[in-house]
Amino acid sequence: MAGLPHRSGTVKTTTTMGSSDDEVIGDSDLGGTTSILVERLRAWKHMVGYLENYVSTTQKVQKAQSKEFEKILKTVSEPLREAHHFVQGEGGVAGLFESLRVNTRGIADMYLETEKSLKSTVLPILEKLHGEIKAKSKELHNGATKAAKQVAKARTTTQKHIELLGQYTAAFDSATKSKQEALNDPYILSRGVVYRLNKQIIEENNNLKELLAIQNSFQQFEAHILETVQDALNRFFQCMGAQSDRQRAMYADMVSTGQQIPTDFEWANFFEKNDASLINPNTPPRSMSNITFPNQEHRSTKPLVEGTIQRKSRAVMKGYSDGYYVVTPAGFLHGFKDNDDLRHDPQPDISLYLPDCTIGNFDGLKFSVKGKDVSGGKVGNAFHMTSELHFKTHSKNQIDEWASALSSFVGSSSAGGSQPTSPTVQRSASTPRSPTATESAVMPPLAESKPVDEKADPAAAPAQKQEDGIVAVDKGEKSA
Template identity: 60%
Template sequence: MSDAKAPVRAATVPVRSGTVSSTITRRTSMSDADDEAIPHTDSSESTNLLLERLRAWKHMTGYLEDYVSTTAKVSRANSKDYEKVLKSVSDPLKEGHHFSSSAGGVAGLFENMRNNSQGIVNMYLDTEKNLKSGVLPTLERLHKEIKNKSKELKSGAVKGAKAVEKARQATQKHIELLGQNSASFDAAAAGKIEQQHDPYLLRRMINHRLNKQVNEENSHRQDVLSLQNSFQQFEAHVLQTIQGALEQFFQQMNSQLDRQRAMHADILGTAQLIPPDFEWMNFIVSNDAKLVNPDSPPRAFENISFPNQDHRATQSLIEGSLERRSRAVIKGFSTGYYVVTPAKYLHEFKDDDDFRRDPSPELSLYLPDCVIGSIDGVKFNVKGKDVSNGKVGNAFTANTELTFKAHTPADAEKWWSVIKESTRSQSLSQSVASTGVASATSSAAASRSTSASHQPEKTSDAPETGVINTTNITDAKDMAASPTSLSRTASTASHFHTSPGGSAVQETSEKS
């Protein structure tokens, strides 16, 4: 038999340049989304779409396997049918002696029929064998390759999408906490805010988590883009493998009847006409809005904003580097980054970098509960309790006198003034004015003057008006009944006393 060639038909490959307008629209919408801390897009959308496409290729390959396998079964069935045909002419002709036994006669005709019938039987058996040993293994290997591609996508991009969602949830949680505590700060500006709910800290924690989220998003985007770019080459390989398998199939079926040969030649010709990138370019055109645009820039942290980012509670009253004497006196002074927040906390950090590590304070003092000493050149003292260890840790933390040193006396004066102002308890003065505790305060001051005449009382540091606090009133009465003795630190020549109501008041010792 002569070899038959598959018909060739031209195929048109779609061009992506026709989607310029939609690409510009996507880029504009994505740039708007870059300004949001938590984008509304699904990080796994592109990955799920690519996984669905792999399943489509896998099922298509399965259809081809079924097609070839069923054709092999039909070939075996045809061989059995032709065995019946062979059996019909296997017996010698009756009254065969009436015919010549030489070649070219009636007997030779039937002998030729038997040989050709056996050849047709063998042909169908060979077709079944060749299809199962040649074409089917090629398609089965391709099927496994597509499955492995799906596993690779799941193990990489899908995990990356989960990491992005986890990072977004962490950022969203802290943004919500900042919103709640910022509202609480506005509603009760004089009230105490828990250290871990300080809006300043929450804002810095959001910076840390948002930076981590952006890194996860960009890393996941790059992974998906790499997989997306590799799909064109992979699909070309899939199509070329299918073309090779169908060519083997065509060669096996080409020895059968002319009609079968024409039908399978048309199948091969149709498969061979498909350009390697034909399906991929159609896929790009129809799913342009869902795939990652390689022309869009990565997200930038500087362009992102979030609610309450510039709230007044998140802005420091003063911040910068100070030196603090170590509790182990041998070590001397160590430098740290300190911040006084509107929530009346003095926080200590290793540095002002929000990105390298989570900005959790090394030390936190709630200033209304602290006592501030006088300035000695560039030094000043603050006595209070470190509340950075949480409720359980704070219960076992005692008051500590801390010595700070600024770079210049002017800097020390700025820090001392801001800290002193933050130690004022606005709730005490209103409490004293409304209940008549002012007389008890004067009595307590007179008693202290008797026990320590060299320390005149300063009325300029009296607490400002605020919300009535019955606890402070009780403390003031107790102070009036039992004056507290004064103490002076040897290192800074400063002394501390507690004003009525628990507010921290600094008194400067008089020079004789």
């Protein structure tokens, strides 16, 4: 099989048969991560908004004296929104705003000539940063919502297929066992669960990878925010440089407070404080190898025999070609192109219900099965005719395994099933031979030929169909 993808270990898995649906589907919800990151971006956006308001108000009140300058103080008099996201005290963003409040209160005689400079050099930087934070928040919200919907859809599909498997494994175990459709064979359904579960895990891992990448980018983005804020504050200081020494000292203190914040200071403290809500970068991805699902080990999902054998093609020049064939406990002989359950949904190319088939012609490494392909469902099966398929194994041990598995279905056709036709026994016209022990174990006696009543059975009216090198007509069958 192809290599299995891994899924994060957020769901406890076991190797027992009694795994619950929750353990298979997974209950990891990354919505909490998305919410706290969106809230943090909102906190940064409001912080930048405070700065924008501060500078713009400063610009507007430059024409006024100290009384008017009180308006500036009001812009930073209220605590920051989502203040719990920042380190309280000195050294962080909260300390920066405390410095703004203290120094602004001391500025009473601000010269007004800096109004135009503030408007043209400081505000555009903060407005651009504000827009970047809003765009980042929108990108995070939209991406997380889309990924979450894809994960939820994949989980729903897996859950439905697991429930379908449970339904037909229960039917298989029931006292009144009845013939199942080929597509409802628990073996096929079990492989279908693997396929859908693999798709679910891919969606979950993609969601996890995307959110983890966004989370890891926050440190760099917040560094950019603080660097931009520091740049804006530096320009603000330059605009106010023409004022008195006292004013210069106060603004220098504000800038110094902002510039002394390490670019990773707020993020490091935030990550340490909220490590339970954020994703651990060392979280391993989920893996199919340590996941089980209900009825995974049910006896009806375990083939009696399986492997790569050859089947004779209907084209005379091609001869035999390899395929992957399985005999299931439900009585089906399924044929597949390969044994890969991960890259595509395992749908059989051909399915024969063995209790309705005739098994015979064991000759060396070869054997044949005569019956009707039932892989197409009820509607498709109505147009299929009985044909004889010829197989060839690769070794004596392999032919013995197939003979043993096939022999368990000889004469086991349920009431109302189609009557098997006689096997075509290939013998020399001049030298008859006795059947081998393998042939005797699985080959029923030849049935007498009976005339076909076209009125009683229209489906048996003269018709001809070529399938895999077999020509089946209303009067006798001919092998290609």
